[in-house]
Amino acid sequence: MRTPEIAVLGLQQMFEDGKEVVVLDIRPQEQRAEWHIAGSVHQNVYAGLVSGDKTVFDDTTFDKDTPIVTVCAGGKTSLIAANLLNEKGYNALSLQGGMKAWNYAWNTAEIKDDNVTIVQVRRVAKGCLSYIVGSEKEAIVVDASLDPDVYMELAKSYGWTIKFVMDTHIHADYISRSMELAEATGATQLFTENAGVDYDFVPLSDRQVVPFGAAELTAIFTPGHTAESISYLVADTYLLTGDTLFTDGVGRPDLKADHEQGLKKAEQLFNSLGRILTLSKHDLFILPAHTSNTITFDGTIIGDSLSNLSKNIALLQLDKEAFIEQTMKRIPPTPPNYLQIATLNKSGNYEGINPADLEAGANRCAVS
Known part of the structure; x- marks a missing residue:
């Protein structure tokens, strides 16, 4: 049988x-x-x-x-x-x-305009969001969390060569696959100049512009969730915010920090969010690295305009003292295995480790 x-x-x-x-x-x-x-x-x-x-x-x-x-x-x-x-x-x-x-099941959603095509690659159970951004025949990949073959096959289907790979921060809820993807494709791995990781990468300075195809990406330092958190402005229209700003909240500042350090990180986060809110003369479309909800197979992009988020996320309407107080009060439960995962991502090596043994469970990165 x-x-x-x-x-x-x-x-x-x-x-x-x-x-x-x-x-x-x-x-x-x-x-x-x-x-x-x-x-x-x-x-x-x-x-x-x-x-x-x-x-x-x-x-x-x-x-x-x-x-x-x-x-x-x-x-x-x-x-x-x-x-x-x-x-x-x-x-x-x-x-x-x-x-x-099922932690590794995924689907995609797409945004397309005259300058770029953005493919949002979503781990449907854990809510992890990564991105392939293509222009003409070149692409970048941000926050790769799946097997490199997934991104390579998607890029191939669009006729793109992956030129750059990068993360928005040292992740604490999944093993980054960016280094593997860079090795598999020959792409250049970029990261913030103060990343503090143990592997080689090409450093980005604040406001540095990276061209690909007929488009460009601008690095925007946004510390707070982590010290090295960085957002990526694409074609002056889309902002990949990592775990700094979500569609329903902001990044948690408490991981790998005692209470006093958490308070300082919350202040950094407030300043970074303020920077995002005044980043462009026109409304930006925010694309985060996570969602708190399980993801359906409806092809609907997970993101929102900055103007909508500034109205709908109460924390974004507070002054600094109130923001720090409320953010620290609303911290969700600590994610499992986060110290081990973050340590592995800092080293760039998880040899002998099965990621599935560490990554199971929902993400808990947002404070709403």
């Missing part, structure tokens, strides 16, 4: 193709609350499945013509669930590797 499983790429393709499917999350509620697959439904049957209870789906009434994909943390208990559902006449498959594997 065949093993009723589906790989991440298989479920990803079903979503891309718009096929009807029920994604059934059978994890405990506290795990689902942490992160989940967008559009999935939940049945809290995990304990029953583990104990061998074969009646947990007796009241289930899904359409038997619609395939069901069962999901757990690692793909083992969901296999038990799929087998039980199949015995009841459903067409059920277990997601191989569970949420740990």
